Amino acid sequence: MGHSKFDDASRERAAWNAGKHVGxxxxxxxxxxxxxxxxLDRERRIRDRALFDLAIDSKLRGCDLVKIRIRDVVAGPEIxxxxxxxxxxxxxxxxxxxxSDVRASMLAWLERRxxxxxxxxxPSRIDHAHHMSTRQYARLVDEWVTAIGLRQEEYGTHSLRRTKASMIYKATGNIRAIQILLGHSKIENTVRYLGVDVEDALLLAEQTEI
Structure with a gap:
């Protein structure tokens, strides 16, 4: 349950980001x-494998990923x-x-689901009529990265959103394509999101011979 700012208990609570890596x-x-x-395969976590795979491919924010309906990803009997x-x-x-690999993991999950x-x-683990919460999704990501020896302070749901976009950018240098894929309204947001800096720009320029 939440606390009102007027509750005595709230004055004793630490800030939500106290001691956390929030960059x-x-x-x-x-x-x-x-x-x-x-x-995930070893643990036979079919749902989590599908969720992880779709998060990487879709490059969606967590709030959009958890709200995906079956109709959004299926066409007849296929993904x-x-x-x-x-x-x-x-x-x-x-x-x-x-x-194709993500379609396979999604199909395996939806057939089970x-x-x-x-x-x-x-669906939510509490009420199957509702979608998984972003909090639950974030907890799962923390568990996944910890399981392979990564520090959860350095990774999160946005890591999954950024992963494929970063790979495409490194392979092509095409920021406009990344802007479209991430659904950013301004290319400046994409530049900040990818962490593109002067060094990146100079490297791209040096690799282009005229």
Whole structure:
């Protein structure tokens, strides 16, 4: 239960971010991605594997990821190769790809999950009529990264959102493409999000011969 700012107890409570690393969360590397997948497969956590895979591919914020309905990712008996959702933060639609391995893990989960196309893909553990909370999703991410020896202070749900975007940027240097994939309204937001700095810009320039 929450506390009012007028409660005596609230005056004794530490700030929510006291002692926490609240800066930009690190993206995962390819090796770390496969380490988490191995852990989830070994533990037979079908739901978590599907959630993790979709988080990487979709590049969605946690608040949008947990609200995905089955209809958003299925077309008839198959998982879509591309999907589209409207972002809560911006109200703008954003498209994302669902690659073959991710379609396989999603299909395995949805076959186990059952339900109708109107149901949430990842239901709440308390009330299956509602979606998983962002808090629960964050706890799961903490558990996954800790399981492979990473510091949870340095990683979080935004790590999963940033991972594929960072990989694409490093491979192509195409910030405009990343802006579209992340659904940012301004390219300046994408620049800050990726941590692009003068050094990155100079390296790209040096690699371009005219």
């Amino acid at each position: 930009t969360k690190r993206p995962l590397t390819q090796k770390q991605i496969w380490a988490i997948r191995f852990f 879509r190769a591309r999907a589209i959702v409207v972002q809560q933060k911006t109200g703008r639609p954003v498209q994302f790809e669902i690659t 059952g339900g109708t196309v109107e149901d949430y893909a990842f």
